[in-house]
Amino acid sequence: MRAVTWTPLITGTVGSHAYGLATPTSDMDTLGVAAAPTEAFHGLHAPTGKAATQVSTDPDVAVHEAGKFVSLCLSANPTVTELLWLPEDCYQEVHPLGRELIALRGSLLGAERVRNAYLGYATQQFRRLRDRGTSFSSNTAKRTEKHARHLLRLVRAGMSLYLAGELPVRVDDPQEYHDFGRTVAEDAERGLALAEATLAAAGMAMDSKPSALPDEPDKRAAEAWLLRVRAHFFQTAGVAA
Template sequence: MGEPSDLMLEGVVGSFAYGLNTPDSDVDYLGVYVEPTRTFLGLHPPTRDRGTRQGRDGADATYHEVGKAMGLILACNPTVTEVLWLDDYIVATEFGTELVELRSSFLSAQRVRHAYFGYAMAQFRRMLHRRETQGLGDKRLAKHARHCRRLLWQGYELYTTGVLPVRLPDPEPYFEFGRQMLDESGDAAAKALLAEYEEKFDSAVSALPERPDEAPLEDFLQRVRRAHLDARPG
C-alpha cells in the first residue's frame, strides 16, 4: 500500500538518519497518521494493537496511529520517540508540527533510562547469543553492535540533557565497535560498554522530570480527535 491518507508527520529514520548508513542500507521511513474519529464510535473500533500500518511500496516504512504513537512515546520507546526529534520532515502538517513542539512533555527520567538502557541491554543479549549460535562470520553482528552502542549514547544524552540527538557526531567509533563484534574480543568489549553506561547512568543527574507532563498531550489528542470527527475512513 502507499502512504496513509491522513498522515500528519513523516521522516527518514534508521541508518541514514543516524549517519550509520552503508552502501547496503535501505532508507527507512517513520510516520504518524490520524484514524478518522468516527471509526472509534462504531461496533468494531480499532484497537491500539492494530494502530500500525506499513507503507511506501518497496521501502521500509512504518506508520503509527496518533493515539498509539503517543502511548509509545510516553513510554519513551526508542524506535518511535525519535520521530519527534528529526532534523527535517517529509510531511509535517499543522498538527504534526504541534506534536513535535510537545516532545519534551512526553519525557520522564525513569522511563528514558528503562527504555533506552533496558532496550540496549536486551539487544546486547540477543547479539551475544547470535555470536554464540551463528559464529563470528555472521555479518549482521556488526550492524547490530553499531545500533546497540548508538542506543546507549542517545539514551544517556536524552537522560542528561533533555534533548535526543538523532544524528551521531562521529560515526566511526560505532563502525569500529561493529568490527570488534566480528572478532574474539567482541564479547569483552560489549560487556565493558554496558558496564560503562550503567555506571554513567547511575552517577548522572537527569535533566528530566520524574513524570511526563500529560495535560498538554491530552489536550492535543482531544483536539485532533474533534478535528477528525467527520472524516471518512479512507
C-alpha cells in the same frame, strides 16, 4: 464499508539513514504518525491495538495512529521517540498538528522511563550479540556489526536524553560506530566484553548524576494534543455503508 483513510501528521526517514550510519546495503526506513477520522473510533473496527499500526514493505514503512503513537512516546519507546527529534532534512511531511507534537517532545519524557527503555533496548542488542556465538560467516559478522552499532547508539542516545534532555539522532562521528561494530564482530570474546562494558558504563553514568528530565512525562499535555487531533478530524457525516 469504505476504507478509512488516515491523514499523515509526521512522516520521516528513520534508521541508519537518519543516524548517518547507512551503508550501501542499508534499507530506507520510513516511520510516521497519522490520524484516523474521529468517527472511526465509534464503529465496530476502531483503529486501536494492532489495528493502530499500518506496515508495508519494499520500501519499509510503519505508521502508528496518533493515539498509539503518543502512548508509545509516553513509555519512551526509542524507535518512536526519535521521530520527534529527527534532523530537519529527514522529515518528508509534517502537518501543523505534527509540528505541535514535535514542539511537545520534551514534555513526553520521564527520567526513569527513558533510562529503562533505552538501556532495555540496548540490552536486547547485547543479547543478540551474545547469542551469535562464535560463528564468523560474513552474514553473521555483518549482523553482529549492526547490533553492536545499535547498542552504542542506544546507550549514547539514552544518556543524552537522560542527562541533558536532548536526543541527537544523527551521530557526531559515524566512523567511531563502524569501528566499534567491526571490533565487536572480529573477536567474539573481546567484543562481547567490550559491548558489556559499554552497556554497564551507560547505566553507571545515568545512576551517578541527576536527570535533566522530570520524573514523569506530562500526560495532560499529551492528552490535550490528542484531543485537538480528534476535534480536528471529527466529521458529522459518519461512515458510509
